[in-house]
Amino acid sequence: MKLVTAVIKPFKLDDVREALSTMGVQGITVSEVKGFGRQKGHTELYRGAEYVVDFLPKVKIEIAIADGMVDQTIEAISKAAQTGKIGDGKIFVSSLEHVTRIRTGETGEEAL
């Protein structure tokens, strides 16, 4: 089992969610985060004083997925989240040791 983590632009969330449902992913966790990669921040102004906003708002999606579906998932997310402009984000894949469904107690791939 793998945990696929994707950091994407916030307005792309709906597109990514739809793409994932289409390929059969049943559940995702979404959090609002801040970050930057090579896309730097921007300058804002308040009553004559300038200040730099380094961190940009992003959305992080986490999906627990069976090993065989990883490549599909990466492709689906990439296609849906891409704009071609700087700041599109990144996808990380890590190993998932254990999964439990809280309601029923199922574990392993059945709990995905």
Place this chain on the structure above:
Amino acid sequence: MENDIFQLQYALDTFYFLVCGALVMWMAAGFAMLEAGLVRSKNTVEILTKNVALFAVASIMYMVVGYSIMYGGDIFLNAITGSGVVEGGEENSTYAPSADFFFQVVFVATAMSIVSGAVAERMKLFAFLAFSVVMTGFIYPLEGSWTWGGNPVFGLYTLGDLGFLDFAGSGIVHMAGAAAALAGVILVGARKGKYGPNGEVNAIPGANLPLATLGTFILWLGWFGFNGGSVLATASVDSANAVAVVFMNTNLAAAGGCIAALLVAKALFGKADLTMALNGCLAGLVAITAGPDTPSALQATIFGALGGLLVVFSITTLDKLRIDDPVGAISVHGVVGLLGLLLVPVTNGDASFSGQIIGALTIFGWVFIASLVTFYVIKMVLGLRVTEEEEYEGSDLSECGMEAYPEFSATR
């Protein structure tokens, strides 16, 4: 028949006073929202509490002793009986004496409210309230007794005789409030992190600009009562005409101030700074407050625009002088309050420039020094400023024990 007309005039003038007083009371909500919008969320509860409490303190202290100092009569308003008549008072009063108190007390609260924004985010709540007791019970009423009260300044000279004229209070209320605010800001010091060691000015953005905008509109509406009510009557053709002119000019001055500030901000910073536009509206209103009855409509608009122009430069200059004023109160009410006074002789022959200047110096001198002393005593006795850690965590937690937006924070 003549008595009927007198009764009607009395009732109408009293009604007008009360409604205008209620509109000025509504300005307290305006200040509260404006200030809540321009401070950080961790300091929002404290500033709201300050605004609610200071209005209550002003109402009570002015009743206890302030009105008596300013206009004479017994303390605790003892002379005003239940039927609204002043025992031993004038037989031919044209409106109810309680209405006069009501209209005056909301002006006191306005002056006091100016201070709360300037010292926001770092002054202890109860230190501020202690100051408000002295300001509303003594400092402002004494100053008011020399101006609207017509008494000689410490027995030396009478401002009215010298050609001082301040229709609704650019100097008497607004500049006085700003003088107290300046004293407070000097003694409490700037917020941590506001000014860098090499003269940098760091932005500390307000948490809720919709509230700040709402507050400004509320103040704009309330100001019709502030200036309009200062005509002191409406039940005759002449006074009704005056009221209409005052309303019209008040509105135009606000509009002029808003546009001027917006354009100046765009020119100086390259962007349309909303907070400057909001301060511009208020600056326009303050600028016309000393003389809303005599200018023409165009003149009123221009006077307001001058206020809006001045306020932007004043705000940035105060920051360069490291005088930290989170809401621009000293600039809007003090610097432009002075401008408002100086504009009166331009259209009103009853006022003179020298009279206005002497009045301004008297008001500023007394209120600033008395406030400085009061704040200093409070600093020694109670302490003025929250600790560095409390300032970091937010005065909401240290002074009020609660958060303004608890669902947005991590703990829940």
